[in-house]
Amino acid sequence: MNWALLSGFFLLSTIKFMFTPLGGPAAGLTFFETYFSCVAGGIFGSAIFFYSGSYFINRAEAKYEAKKAKSHKDGTPFKLKKKFTKTNRFIIRMKSRLGIVGISFWIPFLLSVPIGTIITAKFYGHDRRTYPLIVAGMFINGILTTGIAFLLFS
Numbered sequence: 001m002n003w004a005l006l007s008g009f010f011l012l013s014t015i016k017f018m019f020t021p022l023g024g025p026a027a028g029l030t031f032f033e034t035y036f037s038c039v040a041g042g043i044f045g046s047a048i049f050f051y052s053g054s055y056f057i058n059r060a061e062a063k064y065e066a067k068k069a070k071s072h073k074d075g076t077p078f079k080l081k082k083k084f085t086k087t088n089r090f091i092i093r094m095k096s097r098l099g100i101v102g103i104s105f106w107i108p109f110l111l112s113v114p115i116g117t118i119i120t121a122k123f124y125g126h127d128r129r130t131y132p133l134i135v136a137g138m139f140i141n142g143i144l145t146t147g148i149a150f151l152l153f154s
Contacts, residue, residue, distance in 0.1 A: 001033065002028075002029075005027055005029065006029070006033060006037045007037075009023070009024070009027075009029070009034065009037040009038055009041065010037045010038075010040055010041035010044070011041060012041065013037070013038040013039075013040075013041025013042045013045065013113070014041045014042065014044055014045030014048070014113060015045065015112060015113060015114065016112050016113065017038065017041070017042040017045075017108065017109060017112075017113050017138065017141065017142075017145075018109055018110070018112075018141075018145060019145075020038050020041070021034050021035070021038050021142065021145045021146040021148075021149045022145070022149045022153065023149075024038075024146065024149055024150065025149055025150055025153040025154040026153065031146060031147075031150050034146050034149070034150075035142055035143065035146040038142050038145075038146065039138050039139055039142040042108075042113055042138040042141075042142065043135055043138050045113040045114065045117070046108055046113055046117045046131075046134050046135070046138065047131075049113065049114045049117040049118050049121070050117045050118075050120070050121050050125075050130075050131055050134065051121075053117065053118040053121035053122060053125065054121065054125065056118055057118065057122055064081070091107070091119060094106070094107065095123055100124050100127060100129065100130065100133065101133060103119075103120050103123060103124065104120055104124065104129075104130055104133035104134045104136075104137055105133065105134075105136070105137035105140065105141070106137070106141075107119055107120055108120060108134060108137065108138075109137060109138075109141045117134065120134060
């Protein structure tokens with residue numbers, strides 16, 4: 001058991017969970033080593049970003065307001081952020097179609113763990129089912145991606 005390799009998979013899964021298991025067969029890890037290191041990393045990353053998501057959202061809003069106030073004070077024109085971007089429309093469409101289960105399972109998987117978990121926390125952070133659904137999504141998505149990786153590349 002190569003602990004350095006397992007910790008590398010763990011750390012990579014805290015950021016991008018979708019593609020990390022694809023490296024398991026090439027690295028010589030077993031199915032279970034790859035699966036558990038990736039799922040543990042995904043759960044760890046989602047815990048960090050789910051429970052600190054409000055901090056990141058408030059920080060981004062405060063930076064935007066400070067920049068807007070500075071621009072107003074200096075008398076320079078301030079260009080407002082676009083609200084209806086393609087990404088925002090995609091996220092809202094996913095929210096309305098999939099609901100809490102779909103968002104919790106798929107957005108952290110498809111986008112990335114930090115961004116997807118913060119978005120999920122923003123929409124459904126008040127619901128106590130949200131984080132357990134994210135964890136369940138990590139287990140299910142982990143078994144799917146690790147299984148596909150070992151079927152295709154081993």
